[in-house]
Structures are given as structure tokens and as C-alpha cells.
Amino acid sequence: MIEQVREHVRKLLTDGQISAFLGLRNQDGNIAPHIFEKPEDLDEGFTLGDVEGRPPARYPLAKLLMTIVSADPDKKFGILVRGCDERALYELVRWNQLPGAAYRFVKVGFACPQELADEHECRKPFPDECVAGEKAQPVMNASVKEIDAKALPERLEYWSRVFDRCVKCYGCRDICPVCFCNVCTLEENALIRTGDLPPENPIFHLTRAAHMAGRCIDCNLCTEVCPAEIPLRTLYKKVAEIVQEDFGYVTGEPGDAKSPLNFLGPDPGHTSAHD
Amino acid sequence: MRKLLAFSGVDPERLLLKWVSSAEGPRFAQVVTEFTEKIRILGPSPLADSRTAKQPTAGMASEAS
Numbered sequence: 001m002i003e004q005v006r007e008h009v010r011k012l013l014t015d016g017q018i019s020a021f022l023g024l025r026n027q028d029g030n031i032a033p034h035i036f037e038k039p040e041d042l043d044e045g046f047t048l049g050d051v052e053g054r055p056p057a058r059y060p061l062a063k064l065l066m067t068i069v070s071a072d073p074d075k076k077f078g079i080l081v082r083g084c085d086e087r088a089l090y091e092l093v094r095w096n097q098l099p100g101a102a103y104r105f106v107k108v109g110f111a112c113p114q115e116l117a118d119e120h121e122c123r124k125p126f127p128d129e130c131v132a133g134e135k136a137q138p139v140m141n142a143s144v145k146e147i148d149a150k151a152l153p154e155r156l157e158y159w160s161r162v163f164d165r166c167v168k169c170y171g172c173r174d175i176c177p178v179c180f181c182n183v184c185t186l187e188e189n190a191l192i193r194t195g196d197l198p199p200e201n202p203i204f205h206l207t208r209a210a211h212m213a214g215r216c217i218d219c220n221l222c223t224e225v226c227p228a229e230i231p232l233r234t235l236y237k238k239v240a241e242i243v244q245e246d247f248g249y250v251t252g253e254p255g256d257a258k259s260p261l262n263f264l265g266p267d268p269g270h271t272s273a274h275d
Numbered sequence: 276m277r278k279l280l281a282f283s284g285v286d287p288e289r290l291l292l293k294w295v296s297s298a299e300g301p302r303f304a305q306v307v308t309e310f311t312e313k314i315r316i317l318g319p320s321p322l323a324d325s326r327t328a329k330q331p332t333a334g335m336a337s338e339a340s
Contacts, residue, residue: 147282156284156321202283202322209279235283242278 004132013039021078031057060177062088081109084219086127087252088177111135120220143234163201165228172222178215212236214261217252
């Protein structure tokens with residue numbers, strides 16, 4: 001699979017269709033995002049994130065692309081995408097975070113294996129167009145139903161217990177591919193007391209959950225990085241379910257539809273220095 | 276928001292959102308009075324105890340045991 005992706009990227013770079021490629025690089029066993037600028041760079045450490053015996057390393061590449069694209073406005077970039085990365089890209093374009101999206105980046109997609117889809121309860125473990133990989137079966141949402149089956153006091157008891165493990169590292173926010181605000185409510189003392197540990201609960205986590213409405217693209221990175229193993233994603237899945245029920249909106253889909261929670265804002269494609 | 280509260284175990288009846296114009300003073304008073312009465316009937320929030328009674332380290336200690 002990796003060879004197909006590598007050769008595809010090599011062709012894009014050689015033909016000059018892209019100036020650089022945002023992917024992952026394995027350096028001495030550590031995998032990190034990397035910008036490949038020359039075709040020959042691809043021979044050194046190019047990886048899809050897989051390391052033997054470990055789940056594949058994932059990063060919010062879409063969010064990184066946001067920074068890279070704005071720092072280098074003349075270039076066109078390639079980007080490595082899994083199903084989740086692609087959903088993030090669609091959503092970032094919708095929220096006007098990737099100006100000129102259509103001609104600024106080229107997606108190089110690959111499908112995730114079934115084990116990974118199962119592990120992350122992934123609703124679409126492949127991008128729309130795949131260069132490599134067999135499309136795995138989508139996995140349906142089970143974690144939300146478990147909570148829904150509980151009575152009200154049990155739910156509170158459950159969430160209080162998991163929220164109180166929070167060490168407020170902001171990892172969930174920092175890794176989130178669709179968290180891009182310059183000013184964050186979670187750091188506003190007037191709204192959520194700062195300096196408390198665990199943070200003011202459930203306010204802290206419910207605030208973040210509310211902000212995930214119409215945004216969360218269900219990539220599971222937050223839950224994966226959480227050092228306290230808080231099942232954040234279950235909470236955000238519920239939020240997504242509510243948004244779908246009440247507004248008929250599903251995140252991470254292609255098309256021009258606006259998110260119900262930014263319908264007052266400018267149309268996609270607009271950019272502002274004050275966003 | 277009420278659905279999210281219900282999911283996290285808080286009675287959604289404890290949240291009310293109403294639009295009241297600044298020209299509708301009596302209506303505002305009525306809405307607030309009614310809601311206050313409703314909350315009084317519902318009693319103290321289960322979250323109130325946890326916030327006042329709990330020590331900052333309680334969550335961590337129970338986790339370690």
C-alpha cells in the first residue's frame with residue numbers, strides 16, 4: 001500500500017502539480033508530520049504512520065495544512081488523508097479556514113484497515129478517492145447507546161467520575177483538527193474558573209462539547225491523546241447526533257451546505273484578518 | 276443544550292431558554308418567577324453537592340485506589 005502512495009506522491013511532485021507534500025515521516029522510529037519538498041525526499045522515512053506492533057500514528061494533518069497554506073500563499077500542497085483527515089478538510093473549508101481550498105491542495109487518500117476502523121469506531125474509514133488500500137466496513141456508533149441506556153443519576157455519576165480525572169492539559173483541544181479559534185472559551189476565567197484541578201466540572205467538558213456541535217468530525221484523536229482516558233468522543237458523538245436530529249446536518253461531508261452554527265457568517269471562501 | 280445535559284445526567288428541566296424583549300418587563304418577571312418556582316420544586320441540583328463538598332484531590336485519590 002505504501003509503495004502505491006509513495007509513487008503517486010512522487011509523480012505529483014515530479015510533474016510539478018504540487019510544490020510540497022504534507023505527510024508523515026519516520027525518523028529513528030519516531031513518526032511526525034513532515035513536509036516533503038523533493039521527490040527524492042520520499043525515499044527517506046516516508047510512512048503512512050504504521051509501526052509494527054503499535055496502532056498507526058495519526059496527526060491532525062488538516063489543521064497543520066491550515067497553518068502551512070497561510071504561511072506560504074503561493075504554493076500548492078499535497079496532503080496525506082485518511083477518511084477522518086478528509087472530513088476535517090471539508091469542515092475547515094466550510095468554516096473558511098482554508099482560503100482558496102480548491103486550488104491550494106491535492107488530497108492523496110488511502111483506506112484504513114478494518115482493525116483500525118473497529119478500534120476507532122470509524123463511520124467512514126476511507127476518503128472519497130483512494131490511491132491505495134481496501135475500503136473497510138464503516139463501524140456503527142455503540143458507545144452513545146451505552147450511555148443512553150443508563151438512568152439520569154447513573155449518567156451523572158458516570159460522567160462526574162470520568163471528568164474528575166481531567167488534568168486540564170488541553171490536549172483534546174490542541175489535537176483537535178477543527179479547533180481553530182484564536183480565543184478559547186476554555187481559558188476565559190469569567191466563563192470557566194481557571195486554575196482549578198480538576199477543572200470546574202461538568203462545565204469545562206460540556207462547554208467544549210457544545211463547541212463541537214456541527215464541527216466534530218469524529219476522528220477520535222481527542223480520546224486517543226487524553227492522558228486520563230476520558231471518553232470525550234462519546235460525548236461529541238452525542239452532540240453530533242443532536243445536531244443531526246435538530247438541524248439535519250452531518251459534519252465532514254463535501255458540498256456547499258453551511259454548518260447550522262455558522263450560517264450567519266460569510267460564505268465559504270471568504271477570509272478575514274479578524275476571524 | 277438540554278439534550279446534552281440529559282446525556283450527561285443533568286435534568287434538562289433545569290435549563291430554560293426564552294426570548295424576552297427589553298420592552299416586555301412584566302413578561303420577563305413572569306418567566307423568571309415561574310422558572311424559579313419550578314427549580315424550587317425540583318430541589319437542589321445534584322451538582323451543587325459535588326462542587327461544594329468535594330476536595331480538589333478527591334477524584335485523583337479514588338482513581339489511585
